[in-house]
Amino acid sequence: MEFLGLPATLVALLASFCFLLILILTYAWWVSPFLTHNKLKRCGFVGPNPSFPLGNIKEMKNNKNIKSSSASTHDIHSQVFPYFSFWQKSYGKVFVYWLGTEPFLYIAEPELLKRISTEVMAKRWGKPSVFRNDRDPMFGSGLVMVEGNDWVRHRHIVAPAFNPINLKAMASVMSESTNEMISRWSSQIKIGKHEINVESEVITLAGEIIARTIFGLKDESARGIFNRLSALQMTLFNTNRYVGVPFGKYFKVKKTLKAKKLGEEIDQLLLSIIEARKASPKPKGSQNDLLCLLLQENKLTTRELVDECKTFFFGGHETTALSLTWTLLLLAMHQDCQNQLRHEIQQRLAQHNHVIDLAMLSSLTKMKWVMNEALRLYPPSPNVQRQARDDIQIDGLTVPKGTNMWIDVVAMHHDPELWGHDANEFKPERFMEDVNGGCKHKMGYLPFGFGGRMCVGRNLAFMEYKIVLTLLLSKFSFNISPTYRHSPTIMLSLRPTHGVPLIVQPL
Template sequence: MSSEVLAKSWGKPTVFKNDRDPMFGNGLVMTEGDEWVRHRHVITPAFNPTNLKVMAKLMVESTTNMLDNWTTLINSGKPEIDVEKEITTTAGEIIAKTSFGISYQSGQLVLQKLRALQMTLFMSNRFVGVPFSKFFFPKRTLEAKRLGKEIDQLFLSIITDRKKSMKAGKPSHDLLGLLLQGSTHVDSRLGKTLTPQQLVDECKTFFFGGHETTALAITWTLLLLATHPEWQTQLRDEIKEVVKDGEFDVNMLAGLKKMGWVLNEVLRLYPSSPNLQRQAREDIRVDDLTIPNGTNMWIDVVAMHHDPDLWGEDVNEFKPERFKGDMHGGCKHKMGYVPFGFGGRMCIGRNLMFMEYKVVLTLILSRFSFTLSPTYTHSPAILLSLRPKYGLPLRFQPL
């Protein structure tokens, strides 16, 4: 069976669409078929190289403000900082500015609501896919709907303000601007325009996905660098070699090869998306096995990334060098490493994530060394994403 046929034979499980509707609605993550093609066609231009370079300047600005605050705390005798909280807040500010052009205050409000929704949906024991399961937790179901509607209203307000600005002749080339252009111009090949609710759903999807994945990748990286100081040194030496004594420039990021290895290894050990789900849209024959139409498949990415049969006996060790010259890190199967999904639905924002990761990490390593706080408790938890349950306290020393 060809890969094209296989791709059309699988879709997003209905149970997960219903379960996550308050958070993602019918955005790019949940759409399928021609609808998905249309949404992706509208969104893709937001991630072209020119737009990414403009975004980089805002990333440097937000990160520098965060690090200046860290310096103030350290100088006042408070060297211990919960970087998970700090990085998540700054990543939210970055996505607010770069993709939606909204203020820090508005971005923080959206971020707070999304985090509350995430906790409501994924903190408690749940029965995903069980008929009428929403009636088992009526308070949680009502709270999720309430938060979902509040977030919708926030984005509708942001969209309305942006429409007024664009009508006044102020151009906009960020994600929201391109979404609005796509909602007013019909592509004859792709059909109808995006509705107001679809615009809101895409905003929710990208605000959450755009900050969560990057923030967690940086957070887990800081944990692993704190426990492997030799890699702090290697990355710092690479930064000095690439940046030299000049001013930091986004074009230099491609030269940070070892930092790319570290990112790949972090995403192997702590993938932001710990599992993937697919549902058979028809009976699918694989060798002698028939997978019935409607079957839900759960792909355990964490287990796959920690499988010694795929990676070898050092599978649980932090070894970024395994990705030197090998994009699959020496994995014995090309589909054994899937930090951004696979196939045509691979994460559209991965290049934005790569850039933000390198910008933030470069600025942190250029100003501080850090060690793990003795108060840290290692407890990775799945709350849709894989995150440190009790935060990540680190102790910083200015260089």
């Protein structure tokens, strides 16, 4: 017996394969998520009804173009997360939504977050598997994504690299790179070009700083990594994808292959740098960079070193650069605050013989208030994701093992119930006498995450932020450009869609 000229045995095999494929897809796309959906409902969680296998992705895409109707410039939640803002009105601050066949427990309620986090030890938190797989080209198994005992091991190896002695050695690199940028700006201003896109400039600066502090590099290799990471970020987070849908990466094969290729190119660049450093362990002037410190520990494999360097290169420049960008925008909007901060900088520099060191930076109290308020209004990391490794019992509810959690930092940072009627106003003085800015719940302010998985490099970020802002405000004044369009957006981080053009004047 033959069919279309094919032997009967081959026809039978093809039929069996097709039948098996249909069974697998049916289970993965409908049966399994349907059972999980019912389980979550029995556990007491409600939310928008999913339509498998896409879950709520279609609704989220349809709501992406909804803009905030608020008159407040800084009231950004309904603009950057319109679907969450919409769903909150129906389901409150805790509900379940679905990315494909993956359920996510949405949390914008700090008390619930506190209760859950007290029940879970740090290494029993994980990152959602769907994100670990999706973001593998960018982070691999670096500290951001690694799990369990491996996370504990990586944390213990990496954390000492950010001690005050090592940070002090990195300060001169930050000042030198910033002064080079200032020289470029001054040359541009002299020929009458006063409008500068501070976002692109500061991101480039932060990329150079992190390349020098990680690798001791200031050459084409560093720019090659930076450019490829930027392209990878655009590929992964600025396209319509089907994260959470089984086999969803095959719906966008071209984008998937491009991300994979970029990830491999970054790996090869980093591998060549690491191998060269191993062959010549202490090149002049780079004994205190992060790679040297990690190599001295000799506790990470080459693959792990590549992933950690990749993680720090992205996280180390992105969050700091965006914090500075949003701060410069806010200071341009609020000239009184800019002048007060500049006056403080001039005073502290005079008191410290015009030397920018850790002691001088720690004396900048108003700058700390401004930084905290900028991180509140425009948190570079707009959300935190977790995954429960065991069942969590809380308030009569059961969060089943394997449940993904999405903590909406932007929502909590702008919640009037936590911050008062002026939650969407720029008021650095709210941090004058309270490290939490007067927030009614200590878990309502999470600029660098929370718990054991809080950002390990935050002290490096603080120091870089203060050095760059000190030098910039000492040389220039900043005003809003008429071409600026306020349109914050999410592309893994919270960033301006159209850049931040400012009018820069020398003092």
